Amino acid sequence: MTHDRQDDRISLETTAQFTHGAPWRLSLPHDLPDYLLIWTTKGQAVASLNGCRRGVGAHCAIIVPPGTLFSLDLGRTGGGLVLSLSPELADQSHLPDQPRLLQLREVQAQAEITAALDAIHKEARSDQPFRMDACRAHTALLSVSLRRRIAALPATEKTTGAQRLVNAFSALIGKHHAEGLALADYARMLGVTPTHLTRACKDCSGNTAGDLLAQCSLYAARDLIETTATPLQDIAGQLGFGSAAYFSRFVQNQTGQSPSDLRRAARARGMAAR
Known part of the structure; x- marks a missing residue:
């Protein structure tokens, strides 16, 4: 065996x-x-x-x-x-x-x-x-x-300064996205201005630095909302939102649905899949 x-x-x-x-x-x-x-x-x-x-x-x-x-x-x-x-x-x-x-x-x-x-x-x-x-x-x-x-690939082009900055920003998001840090905090850790960081992200991805940060927070929020029974106010605290009301507005603005609606829809999908 x-x-x-x-x-x-x-x-x-x-x-x-x-x-x-x-x-x-x-x-x-x-x-x-x-x-x-x-x-x-x-x-x-x-x-x-x-x-x-x-x-x-x-x-x-x-x-x-x-x-x-x-x-x-x-x-x-x-x-x-x-x-x-x-x-x-x-x-x-x-x-x-x-x-x-x-x-x-x-x-x-x-x-x-x-x-x-x-x-x-x-x-x-x-x-x-x-x-x-x-x-x-x-x-x-x-x-x-x-x-x-x-x-077998040909020699790749040299990584640009914008790409290196966005790579470093992405690594920081992975470590700190649940701490409620503002974009200015990330820029400070990287030694650049928020404007410079946003411009680099826009060049590399078409999205601003704020967009990338919000999308990462949304993934973490939806994961907890849709796969756990953790109370919504506790999720807000775990992800660094100042209040449950602010958390709810963030999710509503990003998805068009409230956290409660997302949880109900996820449960319905789970039951339908059984």
Whole structure:
């Protein structure tokens, strides 16, 4: 008998399964403790890694190491697969450790990624002995395929000052977004003015620094509203809002619905899925 360890977590889901019918789970910027590889299979999408946004098509490997601020807006026609791995398993497999959008145009490269993901999915769902050994082996082959494609890329353009600033801002949001800090506080930590920070974010993503901060707060708010029974006033306090009333206005302005309405709708979706 084999026993899967906690540090061997691995799963493969469609983007619809990953979001549980709530597209904001991908479209709003946030970070996660696990390693993600998102493989787009159809349509056009807009991906953002550490505040820098780019359009992607089918057959794009979106590499999201733990702690990377990311989002993926799939629109109405986009879709794909999401491979989630524990950081330990990703490290053992030598998966690329930097965020990256890897658009693969060669048929052979596309086939290699698809075959590796299919094999991982089959083994992860099986009850065969040594299934995690097989998952680790297929993940290692996936890693080799990705790293070969990255190594074959031409030299990339030098990172701009705006990109470096937005990357640093994104890292700070991941650490401090629940503390109720104002944009001026982040700018001060980065040694720039709020105007300069907003201009850099606008250049890299099309959104202002305030937009990015609000979207990250909204993800955290919706996650707690829709997946827990925590009282709304407690959620407001956990996320650094000055009052429950201010929290409610923020959610209403961002979504067009009150926190209570969002919670009821999420519960209804959960019951319908059973």
